[in-house]
Structure formats: C-alpha cells, structure tokens
Amino acid sequence: MKFKTILLVVLVSALKSNAQELTASLKDLSFMTGNWFQKHEWGDMEEYWSAPMGDCMTSTFRCVKDGKAVFYEFMIIEQTGKIPVMKLRHFNPGSIGWEDKEHPQSFPLVQLVQNKAVFAAADGSLRLSYVRSATDKLDITLEEKDKKGKLNTTVFNLTRR
Numbered sequence: 001m002k003f004k005t006i007l008l009v010v011l012v013s014a015l016k017s018n019a020q021e022l023t024a025s026l027k028d029l030s031f032m033t034g035n036w037f038q039k040h041e042w043g044d045m046e047e048y049w050s051a052p053m054g055d056c057m058t059s060t061f062r063c064v065k066d067g068k069a070v071f072y073e074f075m076i077i078e079q080t081g082k083i084p085v086m087k088l089r090h091f092n093p094g095s096i097g098w099e100d101k102e103h104p105q106s107f108p109l110v111q112l113v114q115n116k117a118v119f120a121a122a123d124g125s126l127r128l129s130y131v132r133s134a135t136d137k138l139d140i141t142l143e144e145k146d147k148k149g150k151l152n153t154t155v156f157n158l159t160r161r
Helices: 002-018 026-032
Strands: 034-040 043-049 056-065 068-080 083-092 105-113 116-120 126-134 137-145 151-160
Antiparallel strands (some): 034 151
16 A cells, blocks of 8 residues: 555656646747737727737737727736736726736736637636637637636637738
C-alpha cells in the first residue's frame, strides 16, 4: 500500500512538472487586428483592434443605439512577462468611467490556439474568447457570472468593415 502511495505521488509530481506553462507574444494575437462591426439588440457595435506595436495592442469599442452612444470600452493588451494581459475600462457617454481609475479590469491570456485567444479574470468571474472564424469574421464570446454565481454567455459575431 505504501509503495502505491509513493508511486502515485511521484507520477502526479511528474505530470505537474511536465505541464507546459502558457507562453505567448502579442504577434500571436495579430488575428484580432481590424475594424469589426455588428448590429446587435443592444445597438450597432464597432470594435477596432490595432496591430501590435512594441509591447502593446489597443482597442476601442462603441455601442450606439438610435443614434445615441450607449457605452464605450477602451482596451489594451500589454506583454507582461510570458503572456499578454488585457486591461479593459468601460465608459458611459461623456467619458464617465465605470471602473476605479487606478484599477482597470485585468484579464491574462489563459488559452491560445490558432486564431483563438481566451482571456480570463483571475477570480473566474469572466472569460472573453476571441475567435477569427474566417478572414472577415471575428466571434467574441463573453462568459460572465452574475451576482448569484450563475454563468451568462453572450456571443458577438462581428464582420470586418
């Protein structure tokens, strides 16, 4: 019995040490670059992603309904150590910020495969997936837990402008 326990501990330790730590660069996220648009129930949505430059990428987002701005987002992705980290801020019309000025929402990259990147909050409350499904299509999936812990999923299917 003792031998089996020791063997199990050794095997688990070996598996953990062989698990690959995610390493990625901003160039791996180049597939997100472009001007993307969607008509949505919330309003007309436009999201622009710049190409990587130096250690960052930037993005602006706007949602406009009936000719009036509903809200905006400003996002940056910065190379932080071995992985890119997305920082996001929301704004009401008039540039009124939602988040504390010292603490933007932060989402490290947690998964990367060809033309797909997943960013997630450290506490598991939110995941953002970006998938380039065709040369002119960018699908964004927002998975967010509400105050009761229930997971809500919203999919945005954007087209290149």
